[in-house]
Amino acid sequence: MCFVNEIDYGTPAVKSDKTVTLTIDGRSVTVPEGTSIMRAAREAGIAVPKLCANDMVKAFGSCRLCLVEIEGRGGTPASCTTPAADGITVSTQTERLGAIRRGVMELYMSDHPADCPACAQGDCEMAAMAEAVGLAQNRYGQEGANHLAPAPAGAHEVNFKELDISNPYFAYDPAKCIVCSLCVRACEEQQGTFALTVEGRGFESRITAGMDEPFLQSECVSCGACVQACPTGALQEKSVIEMGMPDHSTVTTCAYCGVGCSFKAEMKGEEVVRMVPYKDGKANRGHSCVKGRFAYGYATHKDRILNPMIRQRISDPWREVTWEEAYSHVASEFRRIQHQYGRGAVGGITSSRCTNEETYLVQKLVRQGFGNNNVDTCARVCHSPTGYGLKTTFGTSAGTQDFDSVEQSDVVLVIGANPTDGHPVFASRLKKRLRQGAKLIVIDPRRIDLVRTPHVEASYHLPLRPGTNVAVLTALAHVIVSEGLFDEAFVRERCDWDEFQDWASFVLQPENSPEAVEKASGVPADLIRGAARLYATGGNGAIYYGLGVTEHSQGSTTVMAIANLAMATGNIGRPGVGVNPLRGQNNVQGSCDMGSFPHEMPGYRHISEDATRAIYESLWGVKLDDEPGLRIPNMLDAAVEGSFKALYIQGEDILQSDPNTRHVAAGLEAMECVVVHDLFLNETANYAHVFLPGSTFLEKDGTFTNAERRINRVRKVMEPKNGYADWEVTQKLAQALGKDWTYTHPSEIMDEIAATTPSFAGVTYALLEQEGSVQWPCNEKAPRGTPVMHMGGFVRGKGKFVRTAYVATDEKVGPRFPLLLTTGRILSQYNVGAQTRRTENVVWHEEDLLEIHPFDAENRGIRDRDWVKLKSRAGETSLRATITERVAPGVVYTTFHHPETQANVVTTEYSDWATNCPEYKVTAVEVSPSNGPTGWQEDYEALSQRSRRIGHVEAAE
Amino acid sequence: MSHDEKSGEERLVYMANQIAMFFASQPENEQVDGIADHINKFWEPRMRRHLFEIIExxxxxxxxxxxxxxxxxxxxxxx
Incomplete structure (x- = not known):
């Protein structure tokens, strides 16, 4: 058991070609020019006393503890704000410095609670610093003016502020605050929210949130950066106050979004005391959001199911059974069904929330154990068009950059993504770059926060009608080609020139001009022209996109349109540029990499390739089917039709997350054995015959691959509450089906992946231990991984330009359904909410709300917070409305975090032409006032209650 | 209850036509091969069997x- 201690260098690292050499306390040290003396000293092993500095934010020089003496210079400058210079000689400890520091600390301590519990715990640096500077007395006492206690009755109250415990995760005790402003700087520089400020002057100055509000009511997004920065106990996790300080810690990877932040899980025994972002984490660089930092409580929530359960019919109550009984039941049912209905009547779904190793095993179970290719994954409903589009144009199905790349971007184009809510830590890194002067283009039907947020304003916001991405992107290309803004040298060298010319003549057609596209998209032509010129000529241009691109009937076409733009302008193959899909779930990238699609083996190799199959056939000792298997929607179709009967679903809630809930329900109902392997009795489990309890990311070893292709370690910090990690359960199932799997640790599974997949050939747990993380491809050619792809040329050889004709979706507005519904995510909640709804995060978002423009609301007699009925051609649901101008007239928007809302009851069965990724982002709807939940919602609620009954176990005989 | 719900076969026809719609905008010599190649790569046998039944x-x-x-x-x- 050890504690991961990170060195705090006091001020951020500086990049410079020039170095300077100086002497500190007799030691010679060489650092990049511009480095502070404080940091230089730390690099030489000397820790200068400090309170108001850390290496995440710029130095401020307020605490006056870090003073040093420099030979030949007068005074005692602060080492945090004084740059190291060539040839100077610095002393960090002299009699004079010691006296000043003791004087400063004595004043601080005269206004610090004598019984500070945080000091006692070791979570407050005040007592430690007093000791470090040798403070032995306090001549002032605490009777004078102070911030420690309310003023006596009748006296003017200026200094004392009440404890603020409004935030569910941390407390702010102003009595312990020394107004060093580290929290203010962390909120500004790291998070970019600017929620905190120093109010008042001199002795009256206090840290306040918002307009002197409680934290919860302020703009604070609860990312935790201030808590982490606070050198005293003023800002402290409530968990630390309750449980005391952790005694050991382990570095692991967050299991929420595709950013894949590294955290230190700080523990006491088997309990998590807190999650602290890890500075060496290359995705997050020491930053976090409210989900990863605080919302881990679901892992120990009482709703977790810890024992396997089975039932004959889905109308029966559940019956708890032993693991052995569950395995043999599943094995005999799957065997029976295959015998009765054919080998292809069963399949599996891998999870984007589970590890690479677990995902690999599920597809192996399907291919080797079931003998078919009926395996799919939740990426079907999110990023499958990314796979198709980028493979076609570039040759590989992945984002091209690492997140560090954004630090070198000059123009960032964000389309169909809402990073401040969906990918908050990346958003903070992006905002930091934008505050430094990079330009921003946003293409989104909604005015997302990024369009205008403190010290950031988009140069262009193109508020297009949902469903017109392809038209707008092709119009951007039209401007770039017609105005000669493309990078001819790049295209001639890296791409097929004939294909480029064919594409160029296509985009020049009059129907692709901004003026023509204005009619369909509603985006003024001059905005399209301006945005195209900025992207093509503004320097390093980077495109970031999300599900607002993929979840359309032309999702794959849109991805290819994005790739075309990047290639035409030469924005591929170096830091600062690229095409970057922001992945929804922690391991979407990984689950796709691991062969979760029914037509592909791991590493994106088509199932029809004989050489690829041969590798696995010899290793697994079976003949593999060379035909593609069923995709999720095909499985459901086949089930309704009667030819598909059994499904093993690991960590996905298809009933809630897939389109057209009724169709999903009908498909599941038609099956004879649905096995759900999950943490909770999710919505899909309402239709399940077998429930296998799952384990959380805290309970297992493995790897996640984030949106940058970065393979990060997940490390076990506690025993699985259900007894087994998910990979062990899949292995037991395979064994019950007669397969001789004998993995004893996930590292052995990774070894098999590396041995069979060229892009993973160099990946081992030992390498991950040594490097922290690597980005695939990682093999002989790139032994330490590949931060930026397509550097010298494209993976497929020449980059391929593809014509992208705009085809309007068949989901059209009309008199009955005059509004367009689009959907998205909110910061505090995650996906279908199964995890975040089981944490305190619900204080930020109790229910899904329908955003509607004041014009549309008034026409319908809808007031803010009214219940409204949302009706589409597919179905109807009810929720409350919120009136806002973030959405344009004619567009409404909601999130899908709560099962009661059942937003997918209204989404349609239209899908991407290439991948069947559902068209979540466009549904024609009508909105009308209503009294409350619809009949379907009430019926469904009743069904949920019924189907979640767990029968009492009879006494064993 | 829901009015526009398609049967399995209707859905198949719709999907095939959607693929054709994309390739219709591609260079002429890639159109027909593109459709066939796409269906061969991504449609499992049952779907292709149904497609042939419809064609027949x-x-x-x-x-x-x-x-x-x-x-x-x-x-x-x-x-």
Missing amino acids: RGGDGLSPMVLEAAASIRRPQAA
Whole structure:
């Protein structure tokens, strides 16, 4: 058991070609020019006393503890704000410095609670610093003016502020605050929210949130950066106050979004005391959001199911059974069904929330154990068009950059993504770059926060009608080609020139001009022209996109349109540029990499390739089917039709997350054995015959691959509450089906992946231990991984330009359904909410709300917070409305975090032409006032209650 | 209850036509092959079998390009 201690260098690292050499306390040290003396000293092993500095934010020089003496210079400058210079000689400890520091600390301590519990715990640096500077007395006492206690009755109250415990995760005790402003700087520089400020002057100055509000009511997004920065106990996790300080810690990877932040899980025994972002984490660089930092409580929530359960019919109550009984039941049912209905009547779904190793095993179970290719994954409903589009144009199905790349971007184009809510830590890194002067283009039907947020304003916001991405992107290309803004040298060298010319003549057609596209998209032509010129000529241009691109009937076409733009302008193959899909779930990238699609083996190799199959056939000792298997929607179709009967679903809630809930329900109902392997009795489990309890990311070893292709370690910090990690359960199932799997640790599974997949050939747990993380491809050619792809040329050889004709979706507005519904995510909640709804995060978002423009609301007699009925051609649901101008007239928007809302009851069965990724982002709807939940919602609620009954176990005989 | 819900076969026809719609905008010599290649790569045998059944019944509703591509679509082995 050890504690991961990170060195705090006091001020951020500086990049410079020039170095300077100086002497500190007799030691010679060489650092990049511009480095502070404080940091230089730390690099030489000397820790200068400090309170108001850390290496995440710029130095401020307020605490006056870090003073040093420099030979030949007068005074005692602060080492945090004084740059190291060539040839100077610095002393960090002299009699004079010691006296000043003791004087400063004595004043601080005269206004610090004598019984500070945080000091006692070791979570407050005040007592430690007093000791470090040798403070032995306090001549002032605490009777004078102070911030420690309310003023006596009748006296003017200026200094004392009440404890603020409004935030569910941390407390702010102003009595312990020394107004060093580290929290203010962390909120500004790291998070970019600017929620905190120093109010008042001199002795009256206090840290306040918002307009002197409680934290919860302020703009604070609860990312935790201030808590982490606070050198005293003023800002402290409530968990630390309750449980005391952790005694050991382990570095692991967050299991929420595709950013894949590294955290230190700080523990006491088997309990998590807190999650602290890890500075060496290359995705997050020491930053976090409210989900990863605080919302881990679901892992120990009482709703977790810890024992396997089975039932004959889905109308029966559940019956708890032993693991052995569950395995043999599943094995005999799957065997029976295959015998009765054919080998292809069963399949599996891998999870984007589970590890690479677990995902690999599920597809192996399907291919080797079931003998078919009926395996799919939740990426079907999110990023499958990314796979198709980028493979076609570039040759590989992945984002091209690492997140560090954004630090070198000059123009960032964000389309169909809402990073401040969906990918908050990346958003903070992006905002930091934008505050430094990079330009921003946003293409989104909604005015997302990024369009205008403190010290950031988009140069262009193109508020297009949902469903017109392809038209707008092709119009951007039209401007770039017609105005000669493309990078001819790049295209001639890296791409097929004939294909480029064919594409160029296509985009020049009059129907692709901004003026023509204005009619369909509603985006003024001059905005399209301006945005195209900025992207093509503004320097390093980077495109970031999300599900607002993929979840359309032309999702794959849109991805290819994005790739075309990047290639035409030469924005591929170096830091600062690229095409970057922001992945929804922690391991979407990984689950796709691991062969979760029914037509592909791991590493994106088509199932029809004989050489690829041969590798696995010899290793697994079976003949593999060379035909593609069923995709999720095909499985459901086949089930309704009667030819598909059994499904093993690991960590996905298809009933809630897939389109057209009724169709999903009908498909599941038609099956004879649905096995759900999950943490909770999710919505899909309402239709399940077998429930296998799952384990959380805290309970297992493995790897996640984030949106940058970065393979990060997940490390076990506690025993699985259900007894087994998910990979062990899949292995037991395979064994019950007669397969001789004998993995004893996930590292052995990774070894098999590396041995069979060229892009993973160099990946081992030992390498991950040594490097922290690597980005695939990682093999002989790139032994330490590949931060930026397509550097010298494209993976497929020449980059391929593809014509992208705009085809309007068949989901059209009309008199009955005059509004367009689009959907998205909110910061505090995650996906279908199964995890975040089981944490305190619900204080930020109790229910899904329908955003509607004041014009549309008034026409319908809808007031803010009214219940409204949302009706589409597919179905109807009810929720409350919120009136806002973030959405344009004619567009409404909601999130899908709560099962009661059942937003997918209204989404349609239209899908991407290439991948069947559902068209979540466009549904024609009508909105009308209503009294409350619809009949379907009430019926469904009743069904949920019924189907979640767990029968009492009879006494064993 | 929901009015526009398609049967499995209607959905199949719709999907095939959607693929054809994309390839219709591609260079002429890539259109028909593109459709066939896409269906061969991504449609599992059951779907292709249904497609051939529809074609053999006259191909009602299918775009002419899909019918043209049928010659290059791999016939699944009998179930």
